[in-house]
Amino acid sequence: MTSGIHHVTLITGDVQANVDFYAGFLGLRLVKRTGGYEDARQLHLFYGDRAASPGSLVTFLVWQGGSSGQAGAGQVSEIALAVAPGAIGYWLERALTHQVKVEGTGQEFGETVLRLRDPDNVLVKLVSASLPALDMPAGDIPPEQRIRRIRGVTLLSEVQEETSAFLGRFGFRPDAAEGPVQRLVSDIGDVIDVREAAGFWPGAPGTGTADHVALRAADAQEVEAVEAELRRRNSSLTNLHDRHYFTSLYVREPGNVLIEMASDGPGFTLDETLETLGTTLFMPPDTPDPDAMKVMLPQFGLPGEERVVYRDLIYKHRFFTPDMPDGSTLALLHGTGGDEADLMPLAHRAAPRATLLGLRGRSTETGSRRWFRSFGPSIFDQKDIRFESGALNAFFEEARAAYGFDADTLAALGYSNGANLLAAAMLLHPHMPRRAILLRPAMVLDAAPETDLRGAAMLLVLGADDAFRAQGEKLAEALAAAGADVTTRVVAGGHMLGDEDAPAIADWLGQAALGPT
Incomplete structure (x- = not known):
């Protein structure tokens, strides 16, 4: 079984501020823009490395002007991105220069961590980790300082042991523990930290929260095999979908966090070339009246492009x-x-x-x-x-x-x-x-x-x-x-x-x- 994180999907209420943070400040590439598969009126943005590789992808459902949610039990509470050992100082200075909210630095599992807040108040950790670097796009960030890939996510679970055991089916095995956090690690080295959340307030969906974390599968056949196994065990309701760029299985783990299993292929170059990734707005197949839907989606400009500066x-x-x-x-x-x-x-x-x-x-x-x-x-x-x-x-x-x-x-x-x-x-x-x-x-x-x-x-x-x-x-x-x-x-x-x-x-x-x- 292929193991590791495929992508993490969150919710933003301000598409322009989101693009400025993830493409501008963090230097990720916008690799795909689509209408939502569940709601074609909802813009969906995908950021990643230059080739839109699984393991680099951070995606956002755009609830433009939507109400804020609250991270709590049964949700992903934070995401972590890997940078090179010794790069935290650069990113701290860059955050201060770009007026990004800094929560502070610290040590977690022997790694130096810089905690930031994105424009929707999502907690984004930059982690000094010795993980292989993916090919990030050129920009104003020196190559040795660029984001390398997803480091991991933190889940809040009221049933920590059951959640950890469930994620073992997807190739994540127990590693070290620190206080209330049990770390699980994949074959490629990215992690899921399961935090004991007994007594926490329940998570409330909305802008500034995560929708789900997606775990990797080699292909559609592997996704379908896992779906069949879960059905046989009757362990959780499952939903299997063809998302055009990957085959997708959704399931709730015992702590109620939404987990997706996503195949590595066919990938985001299915209808674009590597050079043109992220430049065209695509609508899901069978979208009713796609031209009308495109007009309803919020517009934005990439860093350096002309955009509307909205007034309050x-x-x-x-x-x-x-x-x-x-x-x-x-x-x-x-x-x-x-x-x-x-x-x-x-x-x-x-x-x-x-x-x-x-x-x-x-x-x-x-x-x-x-x-x-x-x-x-x-x-x-x-x-x-x-x-x-x-x-x-x-x-x-x-x-x-x-x-x-x-x-x-x-x-x-x-x-x-x-x-x-x-x-x-x-x-x-x-x-x-x-x-x-x-x-x-x-x-x-x-x-x-x-x-x-x-x-x-x-x-x-x-x-x-x-x-x-x-x-x-x-x-x-x-x-x-x-x-x-x-x-x-x-x-x-x-x-x-x-x-x-x-x-x-x-x-x-x-x-x-x-x-x-």
Whole structure:
């Protein structure tokens, strides 16, 4: 049996900060970027050595703007990367220069350790260890100081002995022990430290935590053989998957840490050359509407590349920049239960060269994200509408200053609850963006305020069978009465968006829509 660590997968809430730390500060190569296999809307990044070798791979599921988790019992609590003996001083100086949080240095199992925190607060240990060096990419780090490979991981287990015995099936054998930590070592020398965690708080998934550690198998046949053995023993539920770049088996060990067994092949050069690794975004096979999914994934720049520098504004937000932007910007306000990426595929179809700015609503109701509160069907919290309208107006003022928007090329697009707030905000704050697209809107203000919307242009797209159509028509009347240039389109269907929406938006914007995806 091939033994050793194949990769470690963690969760990040800030893709750009993650890339800057692992590719920039640590000097790893970004070897693959894909949509998630469990959720194609989730970006998955893989870092490693120049050839994406098993044993070098640290991967991240991107929960952009997601909530923080808590490392605890039943989780990987820290990862360790090997550096050359004598390299810790260099890395300490580099950490201080790059303003990386340093937890301190120490000795563990006879090795010098530098403990750092990544941008999501993951504990990353650099360990002075005599392990063979893999071929790391060239950069600003001297060859003799570069990261060599994964040194190991620490698991928190309430059943330390059972966890250790279980991992023996994957080629890890007991080595030394220090206090509450039992070290297991593989044939190639990397380690799993199993820490006794009886009485610890349970781990909570979220950004800044690890999802799983993957252990090596020579090929798919070895993975399948282990899966068959575990099924015969009925020791744990198992899930076998073809991950395109490797065959994968997931299993919970007795302490509840998620363990993956991953085959060494076929490897990450399956659909890229060694030279182009990590430069193209791939979607898992059978992804529904992959072009739409790509638009929804967060963008980033590698060290030295141009990137958006995000500002801390009232609403959480995300940009999508097309390959050849035309200078226009569409700000997007999702419907109930949506998020900042929901409307990006539709907006990209309607305006393929526009930069998209997706906003995230701040209110929640029965667990669904919204823009303002309601007290029941068609009963809206008027104070909250006015408060959030003021916040939205302030956001656009801040965004113009922060990102240099041209008011003449900025338009806003809202759907359902997002369209309702956008329309109310424009009635209450006539200096909002002067162009708006309202999809399936309703009049939510008890009474339209006296305001002057002369010079503003608005498109209302109503569903022929929408239960809120009459309220949308009432809104159109109120906007027109305030002086806005209002265009109303009625499309087939009800409240849900359909195939006619993108062409209607494109026609009003004077652009050519992309075909259905």
